[in-house]
Amino acid sequence: MGRLAAHAREAHDRYVDAALYREIQEALGRGEAVALATVTRARGSTPRKPGAKMLIRADGSFTGTIGGGCGEAEVWQEAMATLEDGQPRTVVVDLTEPTDGEDKICGGVMDVFVERLAPPGCGSRTVGPT
Numbered sequence: 357m358g359r360l361a362a363h364a365r366e367a368h369d370r371y372v373d374a375a376l377y378r379e380i381q382e383a384l385g386r387g388e389a390v391a392l393a394t395v396t397r398a399r400g401s402t403p404r405k406p407g408a409k410m411l412i413r414a415d416g417s418f419t420g421t422i423g424g425g426c427g428e429a430e431v432w433q434e435a436m437a438t439l440e441d442g443q444p445r446t447v448v449v450d451l452t453e454p455t456d457g458e459d460k461i462c463g464g465v466m467d468v469f470v471e472r473l474a475p476p477g478c479g480s481r482t483v484g485p486t
Contacts, residue, residue, distance in 0.1 A: 372409075372420055373409065375419065376409055376411050376419055376420045379411055379419050380392070380411060380473060383413065383473075384473065384474070384475045385475075387475050387478060388413070388414065388474075388475075388478070389414060389439055389472055389473065389474035389475075389478050390411055390412065390413055390414070390439075390472075390473050390474075391411070391412040391435035391436070391438045391439050391470055391471065391472055391473070392409060392410075392411055392412075392470070392471055392473055393410045393411075393412065393422055393431045393434075393435055393447075393468050393469070393470045394407070394408070394409050394422075394468065394469050394471075395407065395408040395409075395422050395423075395466050395467070395468050396446070396467045396468065396469045397466065397467040398464060398465070398466045398467075399464055399465045399466075400451075400452070400463055400464025400465060401451075401463045401464045402423065402451060402464035402465070402466045403422075403423030403424060403425075403427075403451075404421065404422050404423045404466070408420075408421070408422050408423070409422070410422045410428070410431065410432075410435075412432060412435035412436065412439070414439055416432075418432065418435075422449075422466070422468055423449075423466070427449035427451055427466070430447055430449055431447050431449065431468050431470065434447045434470050435470050438470045438471065438472050442472050442474075443472075444469065444471040444472070445469075445470050446467055446468065446469050446470070447467070447468045447470060448465065448466075448467055448468075449465065449466040449467075449468055450465050451463060451464050451465065451466070452464065452465060
């Protein structure tokens, strides 16, 4: 990636992160729990690098991306489970296995940490002062 393209990607990521954090603050302010998925490790060629985030709401909608395709769908499913049971989990997204489609074309592996963020009094996990 060229220097200008890398700078543009960094600026875009900062903007997306700021919007994502605003959405977390707003959801918690409304008393809603959300799940935050963060790429914590990437090996080989992956669509996103460590630090990439996706916010998943209880209605299934989301903001941000950890790469799209079937890997993101795996993380979305686990995020919905995390919203339900409050248990954090790490999802290993293996993009090396051939599939019938062309969703896994990168050839790498990502570890994605999924955690539930909830205001005090909303379920078993809380964020903020107790």
